Amino acid sequence: MAEGTTASGMSETTSECSQVKDLMDQPLSDGDTWYLIDLHWFNLWKKYAGWDKWDSSNVGDLTSHPGNIDNSVLMKENSKELKEHLTEDIDFALVPETVWKLLVQWYQLAPGQEPIARKVVDHGMLTSYLRVEIYLTELKLAKYPEVEKTHLQKFSKRDTLENVEKVLREVFQIPENTNIHLWTKSSNQTYEELPMKKQSIQELSLMSNQTLVAEVQNEDGSWPRKSSYSKSRYSDGDSSSSRSVQPGRCGLNNLGNTCFMNSVLQCMSNTPPIQRYFLEERHWAELNKENPLGNQGEIAKAFADLLKAMWSGQHHSFPPRAFKLQVGRFAPQFSGYQQHDSQELLTFLLDGLHEDLNRILKKPYIELKDADGRSDEEVAREGWENYRKRNDSVIVDLFHGLLKSTLVCPECNKVSVTFDPTCYLSLPMPVKKERPVELYLARLDPEVKAMRYRVIVPKMGTILDLTEALSKLCGIPADHMIVADVHQHKFHQIFTNESSISQISERDVIYAMFGVPFILQVPREGMDYDKLYRLIITRMKRYLKTIDEDPAAPTSADAVTNVPSSIPNSCESEMDTEEADLSLENGNEAHPMETNGIEPVANQSQPKRFFTMDLVNLSGNTSLGKLKQNGKPISLAAKNFLTCEWEPAVKEASYDAEAAEDYNEDASSQQRVNVKKQVLQLKECLEVFTSIERLGADDAWYCPSCKKHVRATKKFDLWSLPEVLVIHLKRFSYTRSLRDKLDTLVEFPTRGLNMAPYIIDPNPMDAVYDLIGVCNHYGGLGGGHYTAYAKNKDDGSWYYFDDSSVSESSEDSVCSKAAYVLFYIRRNQSSRWIENVRPPLMKSSPAPVHKTHAKRNSANNSEEEMDSS
Numbered sequence: 001m002a003e004g005t006t007a008s009g010m011s012e013t014t015s016e017c018s019q020v021k022d023l024m025d026q027p028l029s030d031g032d033t034w035y036l037i038d039l040h041w042f043n044l045w046k047k048y049a050g051w052d053k054w055d056s057s058n059v060g061d062l063t064s065h066p067g068n069i070d071n072s073v074l075m076k077e078n079s080k081e082l083k084e085h086l087t088e089d090i091d092f093a094l095v096p097e098t099v100w101k102l103l104v105q106w107y108q109l110a111p112g113q114e115p116i117a118r119k120v121v122d123h124g125m126l127t128s129y130l131r132v133e134i135y136l137t138e139l140k141l142a143k144y145p146e147v148e149k150t151h152l153q154k155f156s157k158r159d160t161l162e163n164v165e166k167v168l169r170e171v172f173q174i175p176e177n178t179n180i181h182l183w184t185k186s187s188n189q190t191y192e193e194l195p196m197k198k199q200s201i202q203e204l205s206l207m208s209n210q211t212l213v214a215e216v217q218n219e220d221g222s223w224p225r226k227s228s229y230s231k232s233r234y235s236d237g238d239s240s241s242s243r244s245v246q247p248g249r250c251g252l253n254n255l256g257n258t259c260f261m262n263s264v265l266q267c268m269s270n271t272p273p274i275q276r277y278f279l280e281e282r283h284w285a286e287l288n289k290e291n292p293l294g295n296q297g298e299i300a301k302a303f304a305d306l307l308k309a310m311w312s313g314q315h316h317s318f319p320p321r322a323f324k325l326q327v328g329r330f331a332p333q334f335s336g337y338q339q340h341d342s343q344e345l346l347t348f349l350l351d352g353l354h355e356d357l358n359r360i361l362k363k364p365y366i367e368l369k370d371a372d373g374r375s376d377e378e379v380a381r382e383g384w385e386n387y388r389k390r391n392d393s394v395i396v397d398l399f400h401g402l403l404k405s406t407l408v409c410p411e412c413n414k415v416s417v418t419f420d421p422t423c424y425l426s427l428p429m430p431v432k433k434e435r436p437v438e439l440y441l442a443r444l445d446p447e448v449k450a451m452r453y454r455v456i457v458p459k460m461g462t463i464l465d466l467t468e469a470l471s472k473l474c475g476i477p478a479d480h481m482i483v484a485d486v487h488q489h490k491f492h493q494i495f496t497n498e499s500s501i502s503q504i505s506e507r508d509v510i511y512a513m514f515g516v517p518f519i520l521q522v523p524r525e526g527m528d529y530d531k532l533y534r535l536i537i538t539r540m541k542r543y544l545k546t547i548d549e550d551p552a553a554p555t556s557a558d559a560v561t562n563v564p565s566s567i568p569n570s571c572e573s574e575m576d577t578e579e580a581d582l583s584l585e586n587g588n589e590a591h592p593m594e595t596n597g598i599e600p601v602a603n604q605s606q607p608k609r610f611f612t613m614d615l616v617n618l619s620g621n622t623s624l625g626k627l628k629q630n631g632k633p634i635s636l637a638a639k640n641f642l643t644c645e646w647e648p649a650v651k652e653a654s655y656d657a658e659a660a661e662d663y664n665e666d667a668s669s670q671q672r673v674n675v676k677k678q679v680l681q682l683k684e685c686l687e688v689f690t691s692i693e694r695l696g697a698d699d700a701w702y703c704p705s706c707k708k709h710v711r712a713t714k715k716f717d718l719w720s721l722p723e724v725l726v727i728h729l730k731r732f733s734y735t736r737s738l739r740d741k742l743d744t745l746v747e748f749p750t751r752g753l754n755m756a757p758y759i760i761d762p763n764p765m766d767a768v769y770d771l772i773g774v775c776n777h778y779g780g781l782g783g784g785h786y787t788a789y790a791k792n793k794d795d796g797s798w799y800y801f802d803d804s805s806v807s808e809s810s811e812d813s814v815c816s817k818a819a820y821v822l823f824y825i826r827r828n829q830s831s832r833w834i835e836n837v838r839p840p841l842m843k844s845s846p847a848p849v850h851k852t853h854a855k856r857n858s859a860n861n862s863e864e865e866m867d868s869s
């Protein structure tokens, strides 16, 4: 117990703690400096300073002083460089400058170490996305013409070209008054000149390992590189030009965390009807600049320009700057864009293109009618027609299908059927993600030692899953168990069946129940101090060296008869029995009992006991009253917590700590963790998607009959599918306490995906699909990398697009566990679509309808041509 523990450092450390807590709350702010601290050290300090209220046992205790701040484990050996792949909250903690200064003032940095300071950088492309920049950008610096002799130097993304130039001049000893040009040099020996010096590495999209070349002006005023390059500007359209590229085989430069956008753009670019629509300039006739839901046509125009550049056959790679700019302009309408998720960008892009190209200029008001028992065909047709009255575009033509959802109220059986257009299928992945949990089982029987078990439980499961798994191993019914988290011989938390397993840290060792503290059942009626005391002594007798030394104790035979023997071998009975549950915790034996103001503990008629007893709160740090040894009945509630406070000398003589902590091991605790690697089939995901599901309490449905929210059953069915079928695999799961990514391989066909079994329209269109693109995600949450596989419509080959780099790939390799969004096209309808699509309207816009492929001009002048023609 913390009270009375007045070690000298305590008030000091608690004040440290509250100061730091206040300062830690500050939000990230662009340009601020934060510091990395080894997480192990930081946790030691937290314990010492009493960060967590429940864990106050080490507060101010000099034996738990954390020592000097020591970050050596974060650094490469004999180096001032950070180790690779370090993760926040696993390897290090981040603290703001104010906190760092205080900690250094209190604890000093270990000798020979330097602070690890990092800047807060806005990584946001569409909206602000502040992150501490843990790893810096390493540039290769060189001086023309010795461009192979490079000097490595790290920079923050916020460093400007001025900073880079300063370093360059120092390294290559270029005098201040000499003019220089700065170039980026790509691996294929093409140069781009860098612009204004005020721009930052981030704004210029310079990436690690990029080579920067300084060109120093000759004394006669000429420049060593040929003057023909002087026209080359660091701007769209001219990078890495070449005349001999397969059209469409064009990488997209990473503009700073834009790989998620690039991967989606590659899939869209390689969707043949989309490519044709924009390259044939059909969009000019359909631009809807007045649509308040649209983007004044800018997204569509920027997208068309980009496709033209990608299919011009002139670029190995192209920087999608103008497109990014337009997306950035219009994205604020969108909320929740912090996740750099390619699926979200695709949703935005499809919606943005649709509204920019919506042929409906004035959306009519349409009253929605309830299905009311009418046939599916009728309701579906009505739903689709109504939708098309407001939404009619190339995107609707190609990407929109119709989804039937059926909700049934569990209370009144009201059935609600709706048909909703959808532009992709978001499929759940039926993966049982499991984890092992180690725990100790303590039985009520005082003779039996605790037993250690290891159980495999679903990651997203509840405590009931855990007790049921344990029940299979130990034979005790799950509802006879209580699960508690124990720290420092105290109950930290007692779980309910519904508690989420994710509350149990994967790094902690977990206790179902343990030796000390323990749970004791006592009769609700007729308890007095003596009886309770004897029950506790009996419960602890396995680890009491003697119980006879206590003159108050009955003989051990007597004691045994007092144990409630009706439930031998069981851990715990249900709460509503005629017995009260007492949780007993070990009091702090390090300081003497408080006797002032309390009834005398030892007097003539009441012989001295091993310990006194306090009713306390759950965490055992607040006394709710000392039990009085006065022979009067004690009234106990269903869940009381009691601490036993020992006299040090008595404890020394009688308490066998080793025996108390002793346990046996069940065979399960030795088993190797064998969480099976799974392979899923796409059709399993489709089956789960179309199966009946009961809504959770969080997404309950408002039943119009019952007039309240109910946990309805919900079922999706596919009514009709579009020409281009986009399938999103839900690899990311978010709950309140857990964010997770599933890396399971989902096997999907590259050819001949037959969707017919999932379509309920009795007169369906042909539903065989072939794969044309895959957007991949590698790595974990919050970061990771996106790439794409896509099939070139002209040469029929698969390519792998990794930002600016493009490589040929095989059809077999596109199905990997990184696959995240799949693009399929209908096998037998896609050619018909082009004929079905409306011919471009000639009246409003003088768009040249068929700019032939032979006349592939530079991408940038197309718009001017349009305007002048």
Ligand SMILES: [Zn+2]
Binding pocket: 409, 410, 411, 412, 413, 414, 703, 704, 705, 706, 707, 710
């Ligand atoms: Zn209802």
